[in-house]
Amino acid sequence: MRLIALVSALLLPLGQAVAQDYPTRPITMLVPFAAGGPTDTIARLTAAGMGKSLGQQIVVENATGAGGTIGSTRASRAQPDGYTLLIHHVGISTAATLYRNLSYDTKTAFAPIGLVTNAPMTIIARSDFPADTLKELVAYAQQQGDKLTYANAGLGAASHLCGMLFMTAIQKQLTTVPYKGNGPIMNDLLGKQIDLTCDQATNTTGPITAKQVKAYAITTKERLKSLPDLPTADEAGLKGFELGVWHGIYAPKGTPPAVVQKLTAALQAALRDPVLIARFNDINTEPVPQDKATPEALGAMLVSEVDRWAPIIKAAGQYAD
Structure with missing residues (x-):
C-alpha cells in the first residue's frame, strides 16, 4: 500500500502536488501604494481574512512608487509559487497606457485571483x-x-x-x-x-x-448607502459616466491552477465574513458578489479596463514617462 501511495504521488502533476500542501509558510501581499491609504486598508483587511482560511499569515508589504508600477513589476517577476501576491486597483489597467515602457504586459503578466471591492x-x-x-x-x-x-x-x-x-x-x-x-x-x-x-x-x-x-x-451605478440623497452621475445627467475604484488580487503568471483555486476560495470565504463586511462598510466600500471574486471576472475586468482607458489617455496626451 505504501508503494502504491508513493507511486501515485510521483505521478501527480507538479503543480497539483505542490498545491496539496500549499501554503506551508507565510505569503506576501504586495501593496503598490503607501501605508494608511484606501488600498492599503483594503489589503490588510482582506489579507487577514484570507489568512484564516489558508492557515497561514499573509504579510502585507508596501512596495510604492511610479504610480503603482514598482510593486506590479516586482509581482510580475516573482516566483509563480503562490507566495507572492499583488493587490491593485483600477490603476493597474491605466498604467498600461500611462507608462509606455513597462517591463511587463499588463494583460498577460499575472494570474488573476479575484475582484475584492468596487468603491x-x-x-x-x-x-x-x-x-x-x-x-x-x-x-x-x-x-x-x-x-x-x-x-x-x-x-x-x-x-x-x-x-x-x-x-x-x-x-x-x-x-x-x-x-x-x-x-x-x-x-x-x-x-x-x-x-x-x-x-x-x-x-x-x-x-x-x-x-x-x-x-x-x-460615479458608480448605484447610490451609496451612507449618502442616499446623492445621485449617481448617470442619474444626474452624465449618461454612461461610470468609474469605480475596483481592487483585485493577482499572482504571477504561471502560478499553478490548483494554487490559484485555493487562493480564490480563501478570498471568497473572507468576503463572506460578516466582520470583514462590517469593516468594509466602515470605509464606504463593499465586497464584490461571490461570482465576481473569481479569476475569470477579474481577468475580464482587467482586459476590458485596459482597452477602455487607452484611447482616453492617448487623446489627453498625458503620459507618466
Missing part, C-alpha cells in the same frame, strides 16, 4: 461653488473652461482618471492642478483655493455630510 468616487467642489447640480456644473464648466481648477493626486491616481473621464464627457479641458496626495487636495478645497476634484467616498463622506464641500454625484 465609488464623488464629484465635489468648494462649498461656495456657483453650480448646485451636476447639470449646472457641466454647463458652468463648459462656459468657463480652463478658468476652473481641477485637482488630482498625480498621474494615474483615481482622481486623475476621474478628471480625464469628466473632461472627456463634457468635451472641455479644465486647468489641472496636480498634488502629492488627497489630503492636501481636501485642505485646499475646504480653504476654497481650488474649484473641483473627484475623490473616493472613503475620503469625502465626512466633508459632504458636514456640508464643508458641495457634492454633485457618485
Whole structure:
C-alpha cells in the first residue's frame, strides 16, 4: 500500500502536488501604494481574512512608487509559487497606457485571483461653488473652461482618471492642478483655493455630510448607502459616466491552477465574513458578489479596463514617462 501511495504521488502533476500542501509558510501581499491609504486598508483587511482560511499569515508589504508600477513589476517577476501576491486597483489597467515602457504586459503578466471591492468616487467642489447640480456644473464648466481648477493626486491616481473621464464627457479641458496626495487636495478645497476634484467616498463622506464641500454625484451605478440623497452621475445627467475604484488580487503568471483555486476560495470565504463586511462598510466600500471574486471576472475586468482607458489617455496626451 505504501508503494502504491508513493507511486501515485510521483505521478501527480507538479503543480497539483505542490498545491496539496500549499501554503506551508507565510505569503506576501504586495501593496503598490503607501501605508494608511484606501488600498492599503483594503489589503490588510482582506489579507487577514484570507489568512484564516489558508492557515497561514499573509504579510502585507508596501512596495510604492511610479504610480503603482514598482510593486506590479516586482509581482510580475516573482516566483509563480503562490507566495507572492499583488493587490491593485483600477490603476493597474491605466498604467498600461500611462507608462509606455513597462517591463511587463499588463494583460498577460499575472494570474488573476479575484475582484475584492468596487468603491465609488464623488464629484465635489468648494462649498461656495456657483453650480448646485451636476447639470449646472457641466454647463458652468463648459462656459468657463480652463478658468476652473481641477485637482488630482498625480498621474494615474483615481482622481486623475476621474478628471480625464469628466473632461472627456463634457468635451472641455479644465486647468489641472496636480498634488502629492488627497489630503492636501481636501485642505485646499475646504480653504476654497481650488474649484473641483473627484475623490473616493472613503475620503469625502465626512466633508459632504458636514456640508464643508458641495457634492454633485457618485460615479458608480448605484447610490451609496451612507449618502442616499446623492445621485449617481448617470442619474444626474452624465449618461454612461461610470468609474469605480475596483481592487483585485493577482499572482504571477504561471502560478499553478490548483494554487490559484485555493487562493480564490480563501478570498471568497473572507468576503463572506460578516466582520470583514462590517469593516468594509466602515470605509464606504463593499465586497464584490461571490461570482465576481473569481479569476475569470477579474481577468475580464482587467482586459476590458485596459482597452477602455487607452484611447482616453492617448487623446489627453498625458503620459507618466
